[in-house]
Amino acid sequence: MENKGSSTKNIEQAQESCYQGWMAIQSGRVPELKQALAHRRSQNDPNADKTLRELIGKIIGDFKNYAGKRAHLSNLCGSNYYAPSWNTHLENALIWMGGCRPSSFFRLIYALCGSQTEIRVYQFLRNIDGYDPSGGGGASLSDLTAEQLAKINVLHVKIIDEEEKLTKKISSLQEDAADIPIATVAYSEEHVGEPNAMVDKALDKQEEAMASLLAQADHLRVDTLTKIVEILTPTQGADFLLAGKKLHLSMHEWGTVRDRRRRECKIDAGDDTTGEKD
Template identity: 30%
Template sequence: MEERREMRADNFHEFFDHWLDEQNQYLRQLVTAAEAYENRRRQIQNIHRIHAGNGHRDNGEHILSQIVERVVQHYEKYYEAKSRCENQDVLAMLSPSWRSKLEDAFLWIGGWRPGMAFMLLLLLYSKLGLQVEAGLAELMRSVPTGDLADLSQDQIRRIDELQLMTIDEEKRITEKMAKQQQKMADSSMAELSHVVTEMIRNNENRPEEIGYNSAQVRPVLKEKEEGLECVLHMADDLRLKTLKNVIDILSPIQAVHFLIAAAELHLRVHEWGRQRDAAAAAASASASSSSSQIAAN
């Protein structure tokens, strides 16, 4: 409850860094849980109790379901905090300073594109399916693996349907965002910019009358920001809904594999982006220093 009261847009960066640390911890838990599940399954096979061991497998799946639930709650925590900050400063959340330039280049309305979830599923399904076909693991050939190579026809059908619905929703939200962006050139903005420009020409450059927080400017821009906030909420809702719907279709071990891949992708891209930005900043500083030395000589 204390965190909810203190969360503000200007300290979301701190929350995000802490959330990433937690995601790293959950990633390790997911990997450990998946390995433990696979080890139990191998033991059951080795003692020829595949069918008699169903109770053990159910217990293992219950453990997996618990960690999947905790990871989903961790994502919910992120979007709840983000939503509160969007209400305070939507522009900061649309162009987050805590993201790297690499991440910024691939953002869709302030976050990851929901359709990426299905690309990740497809890649995992193809990779694991090839492993099974190639016979790289004796266990995979003899019993159902429970991983994403084991998607049933019903699961594939449901994923296809969900993907189509998600793409349609993405398009709808993208169109809404385009309409909001076009409002920056609507009649109210054109008239306001003209009036303020005329005041500047007439040497009436008083911040209280023409600045961002002035009575003339703030209401017009506030309306535009509220429109952006609405679209951003819709995009975040679709992101979280897509994650939950995908997991609902998967078995516990499949959901674990999916969440592992999603966390690995997010964490590594964030890390690579920060390293790239740091290298670019260092190169820029070095070039600036060299230029100063040349000028001094």
């Protein structure tokens, strides 16, 4: 039993290390994207698109590599990824199949498109210095063409359908926890939680199924991201990826701050209660 506990701990540490490595890679890509975008817009050099395409390719490659590592580690313990201990409470409250919903990528595009349009209209009306009506050659998501919007909409509908299929699979898997033999063994055992080979076998199958679904969800996330940047211009794609990375990194930091704030409040509440009793 001690060896098993030690093994489980090592697996979780490896999974967390993989996650921390992924966060570090994302953090490192942010200044690269900013620099490449600034160069493209300041120089207005179409040849700079090649640099952006190469960087976008590397970022998609980063995501694929991370998904591959997760697939391997989830085979060792798949359930860890459905409520990761290395995530904040906020992140785990928003998690879907071990990560973000692929459909959230489209919501990000729509949000950026709207906000950038508002900024450009404001700049135009106020005649702010530096306003570029051309947008720097597809430099803004507010410059999405009708054809691009149509393609994004078609892809969005398709991805939502794929999400629903996976959601039904995980729902069915969760319901299996109350099925034979787990439920019957739990009811018939004299003492709660006694080791049982039949239950272990059933739970192992659950873990395997969860790992398989995580891999499918990650594949959908990578595939969705790849198809979105194919629709966008290099500048728009880089802008979108930059926003996505900043959002992911920010959500983790915001969640960390909120968790720390809650812990501090909990300690203060305990002190107040003690003071009242005294």
